[in-house]
Amino acid sequence: MHDHHSGHHHPIPDSGSAIAWAFFLNFGFTIIEFIGGYLTNSTAIMADAIHDLGDSLAIGLSWVLNRISKKPHNEAFSYGYRRFTLLGSIINGTILIIGSIWIFTESIPRLFNPQMPMVEGMIGLAILGTIVNGYAAYKLSNGKTLADRMLNLHLLEDVLGWVAVLVVAIILYFFDWPILDPILSIGFTLFILLNVGKTLYKTIRVFLQATPDTEEYRELENRIRSIPNIKDVHHFHIWSLDGARNVLSAHVVIHSEIGIQRQRELKATIQACLSEYDFEHTTIELEFLEQGCRDEPAQPHSH
CATH class of the missing domain: 1.20.1510.10 (Cation efflux protein transmembrane domain)
Known part of the structure; x- marks a missing residue:
């Protein structure tokens, strides 16, 4: 999502x-x-x-x-x-x-x-x-x-x-x-x-798409992790378009038993947190703890 x-x-x-x-x-x-x-x-x-x-x-x-x-x-x-x-x-x-x-x-x-x-x-x-x-x-x-x-x-x-x-x-x-x-x-x-x-x-x-502010990066990642019902945050990226307009993307892991309404509230809480940092564009993907991350590299099959 x-x-x-x-x-x-x-x-x-x-x-x-x-x-x-x-x-x-x-x-x-x-x-x-x-x-x-x-x-x-x-x-x-x-x-x-x-x-x-x-x-x-x-x-x-x-x-x-x-x-x-x-x-x-x-x-x-x-x-x-x-x-x-x-x-x-x-x-x-x-x-x-x-x-x-x-x-x-x-x-x-x-x-x-x-x-x-x-x-x-x-x-x-x-x-x-x-x-x-x-x-x-x-x-x-x-x-x-x-x-x-x-x-x-x-x-x-x-x-x-x-x-x-x-x-x-x-x-x-x-x-x-x-x-x-x-x-x-x-x-x-x-x-x-x-x-x-x-x-x-x-x-x-x-x-080279370096993080604009490493302290802000750690602070924001920790703030998102501390939100209730969030179990993990990964693929967390912050970079800048031109030195003035910054972009953020992240994968947020939650439990599958959380309903649709609670997911919407959770996204609203995350966006309220992000709005304080003046981003040009943000992308948040919600993942269920049980499904794993689809972007993780595939493991080789054992024979």
Whole structure:
């Protein structure tokens, strides 16, 4: 006997329009960066422009995958297309790591051969870059999925990068210390790499269908086991569609002498317990103690 339940989950905000905003803002400003980097003769700004171009491509990919994820379920993808956003998150994280490594290759040599750029142009571009990327980050700040968080890290990296450029440009306006530029670039890149590593680790775990919260897993399994007339719980699985929408399935063993009405009450009790955990979808199968589990592997016949 199965019981399917969609859960009383809270709706996840649609981030599609926010991602579109972030893409067009980022891509448009990347063009401005290339022009500004050429005019100011600033290798730091040109490097940031190339990095922002990679960000724009990653955000555009996430935008496409986000639209795909809204498609309804069908025979090929019975749970829908939500997990496509995880693919975008992994690709974005990879691009961020590659881009950060590239920044290192540009910044470290400048520690030994610092160059003075056109400071006034740097200040103007840094102010504009901070505003544009800060607004884009704000548009995505309410994202709940792992893909949204990864995009926020893209934009956070851009904001920190422009703040670093602004601080360095203001100092260079008064002091001849060009070595500050590569030092700050290396500092914020290390910070971003740390956060990307954490988010990418979580994304890969969700992609591999790991349990979102092992403590919650044990707690919920014990709560179901403690319900009267339940003798055992097995094939107990909790996994996540996209890092925000979780799914549960379980086999619950009861005695066969329990009547239909009591079985219905038992299912209602289980679902009341599950409703506290905000699942996107739950599947409970009631099994009789005497029948055994049909999903257990068949034992070889002895001759």
